Amino acid sequence: MTKEPTGKRKRLQKKPTDAPTAEDVAQAAGVSTATVSRYLSNPNSVSEKRGKLIRSAIESMGYIPHGAAQALASQRSKTIGVIVPTLDNAIFAEGIQAFQRRLQEKGYTLFIASSDYSLDEELAEVERLVSRGVEGIMLVGAEHHPHVFDILKKKQLPYLYTWSFDPSLPHPCIGFDNYRASARLTQYLLELGHENFALIPGITRTNDRTRDRLAGCVDTLEKNGIYVPDSHIIECRYDLAESRQALKKLMELTPLPTVIVCGNDVLAYGALLESQVHGIKIPQQLSIVGFDDLAMSSHIQPSLTTMQVPSKEMGTKAADYLVSKLDGDAVTDTIELEAKLVVRETTATPQQR
Numbered sequence: 001m002t003k004e005p006t007g008k009r010k011r012l013q014k015k016p017t018d019a020p021t022a023e024d025v026a027q028a029a030g031v032s033t034a035t036v037s038r039y040l041s042n043p044n045s046v047s048e049k050r051g052k053l054i055r056s057a058i059e060s061m062g063y064i065p066h067g068a069a070q071a072l073a074s075q076r077s078k079t080i081g082v083i084v085p086t087l088d089n090a091i092f093a094e095g096i097q098a099f100q101r102r103l104q105e106k107g108y109t110l111f112i113a114s115s116d117y118s119l120d121e122e123l124a125e126v127e128r129l130v131s132r133g134v135e136g137i138m139l140v141g142a143e144h145h146p147h148v149f150d151i152l153k154k155k156q157l158p159y160l161y162t163w164s165f166d167p168s169l170p171h172p173c174i175g176f177d178n179y180r181a182s183a184r185l186t187q188y189l190l191e192l193g194h195e196n197f198a199l200i201p202g203i204t205r206t207n208d209r210t211r212d213r214l215a216g217c218v219d220t221l222e223k224n225g226i227y228v229p230d231s232h233i234i235e236c237r238y239d240l241a242e243s244r245q246a247l248k249k250l251m252e253l254t255p256l257p258t259v260i261v262c263g264n265d266v267l268a269y270g271a272l273l274e275s276q277v278h279g280i281k282i283p284q285q286l287s288i289v290g291f292d293d294l295a296m297s298s299h300i301q302p303s304l305t306t307m308q309v310p311s312k313e314m315g316t317k318a319a320d321y322l323v324s325k326l327d328g329d330a331v332t333d334t335i336e337l338e339a340k341l342v343v344r345e346t347t348a349t350p351q352q353r
Contacts, residue, residue: 020061022036022037029053029057039054079135080103080136081132081138082113082137083126083137085114086116090294097315098311098313098316098319099318100319113129126151140161160174160322160333163314174314174318175335176314179213182217182291186216192347192348197259198250198253199232200247200260201214201235201261201263210263239266240270243270247260258350259288260287262290262291268346288304288346289305289347292309304346310339317337
């Protein structure tokens, strides 16, 4: 057996199966490794021509950056956290998708957590996200555990809340006025001639959006001399089965309501389904309205009258806000968007009974 001469070592050859490195990408793109690293940290930091070369090399080689190494080198995690009340509601999914898409364009990764409408659980999720090094956080709604803001301010992390708008609060927000949107919807129903209202608002505890929508409806009715008794208001979770049961109870009232105002589209779907089971004609005998304008709302039969929430615009603007804050750019801390009334087939002038 021939021995290798003393003092010399056999050079390790790269195996064909080894994962490509940043150096490989740099060589294929004809740029320096530092340029590749700069591009991975911030795609806008290199010229468009070099960016295309690097991107092409990354795609052709299947290169995957080592996130931990990048974070260690740059002292930046390039991650943003978002905590939503639930992952079951499609309206949050639309907003989060737009939020994530814009963050990806800016070179950030999204971490998603759910609080299940619990302020304590939301606080715990904030602590977990912060411990994982997120650089900013998006919250939903204006009501939060006070320690959430203590943590974020102590860590000097940019944050904002969405889906609500209250400029009187000392926190950045991009959202819409749930109270005013609900009042607009109620006013439309009054203009149709409805006087006998019943409400399925969702659970109001620890949910400022639900409370504001309920208050916007009730206050508008009272201004017009219409008072809704407690028996005409049934809170339930955003669940089809529960809203169907709520509708069944409301149909036992005397006299029967001519319109059901639901806190979101899911509740309206349940009310609509249960009405159809009992042979109630919509909207001839009963009008039903929702809130959110989910994609399904324009396709069900009859199609649902509802308030259109600007979820995608909120998500995009929220991402822009957090990235701008991290870049040190000047930003506006409060942005109000508009929820729009969408009239479809589930509402009509009430029939005389």
